[in-house]
Amino acid sequence: MTYTSYLFFFGFAVIVFMVYSLVPVKRRWIVLLVGSCLFYAVNSGFSIIYLAVTTLTSFFCAQKLTRIQDDFKAAKKELSKEEKKKLKDKVTKKKKLFAGAAIVFNLGILAFLKYYNFFAEQVTNVFGLFHLDFEMPLVRLLLPLGISYYTLQAIGYIVDTYRGKYKAEKNFAKLALFLSFFPQMTEGPIGRYDALMPQLYKGHTYSNENFTGGIILVLWGFFKKLVISDRISYIVGVVFSDYNDYSGLLIAISAICYTIQLYTDFSGCIDIMTGISKMFGIELAVNFRQPFFSRSVAEFWRRWHITLGTWFKDYVFYSVSLSEPFMKLSKTAAKHFNKFFASVIPSAVALFVVWFCTGIWHGASYKYVAYGLYYFLIILIGTLLEPVFAWLSEKTKANRKGKLWGTIAMLRTLVLVVIGMMMFRADSLMDFFRMFLRMITTFDFNEVSGGLVFTLGTDKHDFFIIAVGLIIMFVVDILKERGTDVLSKVAAGKIYIKWPVMIGLIMMIVVFGAYGKNYGAVDNIYAQF
Amino acid sequence: MDEILEILGEVKPGVNFEGETDLVESGILDSMTIIQLVARLTDEFDIEITPLDLVPENFNSVEAIKALVDRLAD
Numbered sequence: 001m002t003y004t005s006y007l008f009f010f011g012f013a014v015i016v017f018m019v020y021s022l023v024p025v026k027r028r029w030i031v032l033l034v035g036s037c038l039f040y041a042v043n044s045g046f047s048i049i050y051l052a053v054t055t056l057t058s059f060f061c062a063q064k065l066t067r068i069q070d071d072f073k074a075a076k077k078e079l080s081k082e083e084k085k086k087l088k089d090k091v092t093k094k095k096k097l098f099a100g101a102a103i104v105f106n107l108g109i110l111a112f113l114k115y116y117n118f119f120a121e122q123v124t125n126v127f128g129l130f131h132l133d134f135e136m137p138l139v140r141l142l143l144p145l146g147i148s149y150y151t152l153q154a155i156g157y158i159v160d161t162y163r164g165k166y167k168a169e170k171n172f173a174k175l176a177l178f179l180s181f182f183p184q185m186t187e188g189p190i191g192r193y194d195a196l197m198p199q200l201y202k203g204h205t206y207s208n209e210n211f212t213g214g215i216i217l218v219l220w221g222f223f224k225k226l227v228i229s230d231r232i233s234y235i236v237g238v239v240f241s242d243y244n245d246y247s248g249l250l251i252a253i254s255a256i257c258y259t260i261q262l263y264t265d266f267s268g269c270i271d272i273m274t275g276i277s278k279m280f281g282i283e284l285a286v287n288f289r290q291p292f293f294s295r296s297v298a299e300f301w302r303r304w305h306i307t308l309g310t311w312f313k314d315y316v317f318y319s320v321s322l323s324e325p326f327m328k329l330s331k332t333a334a335k336h337f338n339k340f341f342a343s344v345i346p347s348a349v350a351l352f353v354v355w356f357c358t359g360i361w362h363g364a365s366y367k368y369v370a371y372g373l374y375y376f377l378i379i380l381i382g383t384l385l386e387p388v389f390a391w392l393s394e395k396t397k398a399n400r401k402g403k404l405w406g407t408i409a410m411l412r413t414l415v416l417v418v419i420g421m422m423m424f425r426a427d428s429l430m431d432f433f434r435m436f437l438r439m440i441t442t443f444d445f446n447e448v449s450g451g452l453v454f455t456l457g458t459d460k461h462d463f464f465i466i467a468v469g470l471i472i473m474f475v476v477d478i479l480k481e482r483g484t485d486v487l488s489k490v491a492a493g494k495i496y497i498k499w500p501v502m503i504g505l506i507m508m509i510v511v512f513g514a515y516g517k518n519y520g521a522v523d524n525i526y527a528q529f
Numbered sequence: 530m531d532e533i534l535e536i537l538g539e540v541k542p543g544v545n546f547e548g549e550t551d552l553v554e555s556g557i558l559d560s561m562t563i564i565q566l567v568a569r570l571t572d573e574f575d576i577e578i579t580p581l582d583l584v585p586e587n588f589n590s591v592e593a594i595k596a597l598v599d600r601l602a603d
Contacts, residue, residue, distance in 0.1 A: 347564040390543030
């Protein structure tokens with residue numbers, strides 16, 4: 001989606017909001033459902049069938065899981081301990097079968113649409129290696145809007161019902177609303193049924209604080225997207241497409257710029273969607289928490305795209321590492337290694353699965369797989385070296401919680417993250433390697449002093465706007481990190497505070513936003529995944 | 530309690546766990562360390578820890594971990 005689509009989206013949301021406010025409180029969730037279906041149908045046409053199929057399978061599977069669990073609870077009352085255990089095993093197997101079938105089916109749809117052509121190309125290439133004339137046919141596939149997000153939501157709902165976290169939803173329309181709620185359809189956040197559904201169902205009455213707070217968040221999101229992200233995207237585009245023409249320093253600057261572009265683009269979009277939901281009185285899950293203040297890569301991922309990270313943690317990492325084969329692996333490792341390695345090995349294997357999936361979730365390309373494995377290796381090495389770091393800090397009496405250590409750790413994390421982002425943005429894995437090699441072998445400071453940096457699709461005027469935008473954004477982020485949420489305070493503040501802020505934001509977006517005939521509209525990066 | 534402290538010291542060396550009440554939120558115990566801890570606890574106390582038990586409230590302090598172990602051992 002481009003900013004024009006977001007303007008349309010915001011207009012659409014305002015109309016839904018007006019209808020929502022006019023309908024009796026108890027029926028308001030129906031307005032959200034109709035609005036969401038309408039939004040999806042207008043944007044995706046017949047692709048709504050995919051969403052309907054996922055909703056139907058999730059609904060019936062979860063119903064069945066709850067019925068099996070309820071029957072077991074009723075039956076076990078009259079059984080002996082041994083009989084109970086036998087029945088439990090039988091019930092678990094049955095539940096696994098139903099949940100597994102629904103998960104495989106829905107993941108299968110996602111995998112086919114997202115990875116089939118990539119897979120077909122690889123098969124053709126392998127046959128080509130042996131000079132065999134076989135070509136696996138490619139299919140023209142269109143990825144339905146939000147499929148990578150709503151499929152994860154549906155799987156989360158099925159797994160939670162399987163685990164007995166909550167009972168299945170009895171009303172099909174309510175589950176349909178949970179999976180189709182329009183603000184989270186484009187780029188998430190990936191919602192949880194137990195946190196989101198009660199809010200969606202409860203009819204919210206108009207609240208001035210929610211409404212103004214929502215509008216301020218929407219404006220803040222547009223500010224990040226239009227003033228910073230879309231403007232900085234020109235530098236990134238110029239260098240990444242012709243990196244052989246630039247020396248190491250400019251490549252490094254463009255990689256930093258891309259990191260900023262991705263953050264302002266993605267978190268800006270999430271702010272717009274969170275703001276729209278807030279207008280209705282609905283709080284979406286938090287997806288970013290000042291990620292650039294992280295002291296380790298693992299912490300970065302607890303603050304960046306939080307809902308994806310927690311999804312993989314809860315439904316992949318925990319499922320894999322607590323499964324029977326992994327517990328056995330843990331016991332086997334305990335016999336052959338010391339206690340530390342014995343406990344690291346099983347979680348390292350589970351971690352590998354998580355990062356492989358995280359990488360490939362972003363798309364069908366070797367660079368995404370490498371991107372996931374890059375973070376897996378960094379986090380694993382960090383874990384393995386933890387005893388060494390602890391020993392070193394004890395010997396040197398270094399305070400690992402201190403400011404100096406914190407700043408060094410933050411900078412180290414930033415460097416590692418920027419390298420990861422470079423891989424993420426490069427056209428291919430080979431391009432990343434070539435680019436990285438060029439970056440570290442051809443550093444030339446003259447390119448900056450000679451003013452070449454201003455020819456990267458931008459001029460001094462652009463740099464000035466980007467710099468001011470970044471300063472404003474980082475001041476707000478620093479204050480939030482220290483416990484002061486400026487945007488919420490403004491929303492709850494007096495009229496002579498919030499109106500000037502809102503007007504100021506609008507002025508900045510209108511005057512300094514990168515739009516109009518000199519700027520092409522830039523697609524949101526995470527909407528393509 | 531001492532056994533739990535000993536296990537914690539092995540999976541996350543160099544931390545004084547006594548008196549800490551925010552082990553998960555402060556990042557001292559991340560998901561990887563928690564899994565290492567769970568592997569050791571299940572082995573040591575012969576209990577079954579499920580994903581539903583893996584919530585911050587059960588791991589934020591030594592006392593909370595002890596309470597979880599006691600509850601699952603019953």
